[in-house]
Amino acid sequence: MAREIVLDTETTGFDPRTGDRLIEVGCIELLDLLPTGRTFHRFVNPERSIPADAIKVHGITDEKVKDAPKFHEIVDDLMDFVGDAQMIAHNAAFDRNFIDFELNRCGRPITGEPRWIDTLKLAQTRFPGMPNSLDALCKRYKVSLVERTLHGALIDARLLAEVYLELRGGKERVLDLSSAVSGRGPGGRIEVAAYGARPRPLAPRSTEAEQAAHVAFLASVLKDQSLWQAHGVTFLEIPATQPA
Template identity: 45%
Template sequence: MREILFDTETTGVFPDHADEKLRDRVVEIGCVEVFNLERTGREFHAYINPERDVPEEVVRVHGLRGDFLRTQRRFAEIVGEFIEFVGDAPLVAHNASFDRGFINAELRRCLLTELPEDRFVDTLALARKKFPGASCSLDALARRFQLDRYGFDLASRKGPGGHGALVDSRILAEVYLHLKGGREQRLAFEADEVAAADAGMLQPIEFVRRAPRPIPLGPRGSAEEAEAHAAFIAKLGEKAIWLKTGS
């Protein structure tokens, strides 16, 4: 199944602020395509001119300043590429209601149809169900699943500008794979793959009984060894298991 893991960076947390001048906007979108819980390598990424200022406290999170963003395209200019990339696939995000709210606010400004809630998968909800009581932030999950083993620089995310929509989407793709058991699933063949690859090995094993020797083998021990063995068995008493076997 095709799914899109995505993340947004914004100017704040209020996409529907009563004062239009204070409404927060999307400044970056990152998308990663996944098919059957495996990254395909296809990605979508865009920086976006929010047409407003970017508060300094937000810049410290994603590092995107207004002077850089003013050189980028507006959302209306990239929305066609975004919609074409995601197609009709489910959209997977961490704390999906946040990203859904911002994407739909931007779509409304473009007089386009909003994305329905049932199209979104929230990895935060999946994580909280799997790890009740534990921290389920994206960074906490990345550490739990030791994503530094796959080349992610988790330490740098603690510093200024350590977060970005595309890198967060890539991290989210690995987190989602672990949450869905994808790493374990890939260790096993599908039933039809087993049948094709190991057809010969799956045939019943037949055991062929050997015919008895025409002449039984004689004793291998010496007469002295036989006497020593008999003396040892005599010491075990009448209940010795050796006597019951008839050997």
């Protein structure tokens, strides 16, 4: 099963190299493009003040995060949740820069560009020259924005998970007649029950008299013997996939 993490961040500004810091991170776990129900969400104390322009975007104030843990206090939980999964973000370079900056400050290995899938680039390939913000894609794919009055990491990650599914081919992509989702196991993981061969063939619905009439009809139409009889197949042996 392909495991992916849809991730979004909120920050104090645009560039960690000029002193901006992470203040919120939200993650959604996907297995084979389906949300498992497992999420990760933390507010983070940025150890600096949050500019008014940033507050207008996400509504996160200094007061809201003053007692939140610092990044080095959540890094283990975050990276345990992410594991070795591919990470998905909209304008991924932005989120990656902040995550990798914070990881580097903690002396941890950075994630690096190859681990990230950028939904903005996917959208620009599919809809060249069109608006491809997360809001625009939600409207295009009729993903409800009713929850979203301000930007929020977990809310945006949920919206992006739905958009990502559409960008990957829509809900039809997960329709696979070879398997079916049967429920969730421990930890919210999706368990799949595969359809195999029928363990016990269905009994024929025709009566013995109807079967005999059928054989007699074939004998009257083909004076010598029917094609099925020529190959040693009786009425009862006709495979279910063959037309009767």
